[in-house]
Amino acid sequence: MRDQAELHKELIDSMTVGGSLRSEPWKRAVETVPRHEFLRGGFFRSVPGAVPSAWSPVLEGGDGWMEGCYADESLVTQIAGTIVPADIRGEIMRSPTSSSTLPSLVLRMLEDLQVEPGSRVLEIGTGTGYSTAVLCARLGEDQVTSIEYDEDVASRARTALARLDVYPTLITGDGLLGHPGGAPYDRVIATCGVHTVPAAWIEQTRPGGLILATIGGWLGSSELARLTVHDDGTASGPFLGGGVSFMLARPHLPPPLGLLPDLSAGEERKAIVGADILSDWTSRFVVQTAVPAAQQLALQHEGQVETVLIDAASGSWAALREEGGHWIVRQGGPEPLWDVAENQLGRWRACGAPALEEFTVHVTPEGQTIRW
Incomplete structure (x- = not known):
């Protein structure tokens, strides 16, 4: 097993060279947060060539565990809503339901959030707690509120954060409803995808504040948007590009198709x-x-x-x-x-087939509009 400090430094250097880690304040923050502390329960690795997709567990201390923790990769930490790596011997062919986002995307998004000293941040989707810890290292734990939908995932994140003596406000519940008890926020950041931007996020963000969220659809394409909240209770802003993709928030997943229509007609x-x-x-x-x-x-x-x-x-x-x-x-x-x-x-x-960076999102009480 390679030295943790060396692997951590290599990851930070890679993110700096790659442009996702762009400023000294965030670099200092990420230097203080060891990612492996949030992956002590292990993670799942995809089985090469498996059809349908299969996953095998990598447990703490096992072959490739520490190297995986500091690889710039998203690591699946839960499958089928309840199954964690320690539950499996061999392989499992079910869909992932929670993961630790690749660090370069975490830092890119934190940079894009444009926080300022004293910013109050609402994070939607605590996940493993890694990004929560980086936010706390930059802003202070009193400035960070994080919501996780899944009780088991939330409990593991709380334990991992406590190991590092980090105690932000952690809420277990529907992140799409925000947390009005801590409002207004200066920034809202979502580490899950949404079909439409929830009205609660806009209502709980001060005018001039920013919402950073990945907006996607049921055809599987999505993009990161940064919205500014306006005095009239609306929000608008551009897509930032890069083809960012997250698992959709569970309440925004598509409905079951049920009985299919007669596809021979029409x-x-x-x-x-x-x-x-x-x-x-x-x-x-x-x-x-x-x-x-x-x-x-x-x-x-x-x-x-x-x-x-x-x-x-x-x-x-x-x-x-x-x-x-x-x-x-x-x-x-x-x-x-x-x-x-x-x-x-x-x-x-x-219109010349503009890129997604030329699209904008407008959210009003009547609904969400995407334009180019």
Whole structure:
């Protein structure tokens, strides 16, 4: 096992060279926070080549544990809502539900938060507690409130922070509701993705304060946004770029699809844009802005795999397949999903297909709007 101090220094140097760690105050803060203290329960490592995805545990003191703690990687710490590394012998094929975000993204976001001395910060998603500890090292524990949805995750974070003698205000509950008891905050930062920016965050942030959150959709594309809260109770701001992705907050996960509609029905036409557009991060984000309630899946139909979009709430759907060198779309339900997507893509392309950094988010009591 390599020396912890050496690994920690290498990580800090790497983040500095890479540009995620840009200022001395944050560098001094991260130097005081040993990441391995927040991973004593171990983590899961993906099994190479496993289909479907599989995970194997790496426990404290085991082969690669310390090196993993200081690798610039996101480390899965919980699977299927309850399972931690110590619960598993061998491999598990379930979905991750909690993780320790890669340190370079943690520090990039903390830098982008633009805190000032004395800033009061509300963190949504305590996770392991690592980012909470770095915030406390920079601002002081009295300035930091952190909310975690999962009771078990919150308990482990509380224990890890206590080992370092760090005691911020820790709340177990729905982070989408914020914590009005500590408001107003100067900054809000979310380490989970959201489908729409919750009104509570805006209400609990002082005018002129900032909200840093990853806004995503059920098609799997997302981006980091920095919103300024205005005197009239609205908030707006730009996307910051970089293709940032977090697990969606559990209350913002898509609804179950339930019984699928009859995908053999519907009207067919030649598609203007094919489903291959969904493999591009920015194009997929544009489609999400047009059909925000749609989910994507691949289904076998008449011997061919089709890309299917389904809006579980409305029952609208679109199925696309390649045929003879072009794409065919078949649609059903009250709204032709692919027509809406193609129209939005056409408008975006007519504007020169701007990058996500040229998009802005506007949040009002009536809802959220994304523009370019």
